[in-house]
Amino acid sequence: MAETEKVNANPEPAKPAAKVTVDATKVDATKYVGTPAVGTSKAAAAAGVSATASSTEIDRRRRRFAWAMVTGFLMAWFLAFFRFFLPRTLFEPNTIFKIGFPSDYALGIDEKWLQQYRIWVDRTPDRLFVIYARCTHLGCTPDWKPAENKFKCPCHGSGYDSEGVNFEGPAPRPMDRARIELAPDGQIVVNTAILYQWPKGQPSHFNDPGAYLTGV
Numbered sequence: 001m002a003e004t005e006k007v008n009a010n011p012e013p014a015k016p017a018a019k020v021t022v023d024a025t026k027v028d029a030t031k032y033v034g035t036p037a038v039g040t041s042k043a044a045a046a047a048g049v050s051a052t053a054s055s056t057e058i059d060r061r062r063r064r065f066a067w068a069m070v071t072g073f074l075m076a077w078f079l080a081f082f083r084f085f086l087p088r089t090l091f092e093p094n095t096i097f098k099i100g101f102p103s104d105y106a107l108g109i110d111e112k113w114l115q116q117y118r119i120w121v122d123r124t125p126d127r128l129f130v131i132y133a134r135c136t137h138l139g140c141t142p143d144w145k146p147a148e149n150k151f152k153c154p155c156h157g158s159g160y161d162s163e164g165v166n167f168e169g170p171a172p173r174p175m176d177r178a179r180i181e182l183a184p185d186g187q188i189v190v191n192t193a194i195l196y197q198w199p200k201g202q203p204s205h206f207n208d209p210g211a212y213l214t215g216v
């Protein structure tokens with residue numbers, strides 16, 4: 001017991017613990033193996049590296065998206081600017097055209113120009129004229145019925161005789177006639193921009209100069 005007390009009488013003063021300084025810049029987080037324990041300094045370091053890489057990727061995507069938006073806007077603006085200088089043209093069928101010589105047409109109704117110009121050429125014993133193929137009720141194109149010698153509108157049943165004069169159904173007046181004249185080369189020139197009408201209850205313009213050809 002006395003021996004033990006002698007040993008402990010002059011104890012060595014305790015040396016202060018060596019101060020360990022860690023240079024954070026020299027710590028290589030990639031050397032960590034496995035998942036660091038939560039709450040440790042290693043875990044914090046690993047999380048910091050991971051968060052930095054993730055935010056860099058997000059920034060890159062944001063920049064890419066912003067550039068795509070700017071490029072798209074500039075492209076749209078450029079196209080609108082370019083379109084401004086292009087002419088806005090409405091393509092409409094020609095209203096003045098030649099339909100051949102008077103000798104090409106026999107007595108009666110000729111339908112060869114119906115699809116292209118929406119007209120019938122009508123030759124009677126003393127005249128040749130052009131009927132504009134538009135019903136005067138609501139504008140449908142009537143059908144020529146040779147067996148019945150009349151035009152019949154498929155929309156509401158208006159009927160017109162072989163000269164385009166209405167006689168049944170809701171049509172208020174005869175079908176219009178287009179201007180017609182002979183060109184210097186002897187061909188018939190038709191102008192569907194100038195129409196001759198016979199309004200209901202008013203004088204007819206079917207006998208006006210230009211509404212027909214005679215002696216041809």
Ligand code: FES
Nearest residue numbers: 135137138153156
């Ligand atoms: S459009 Fe021809 S009868 Fe109505």
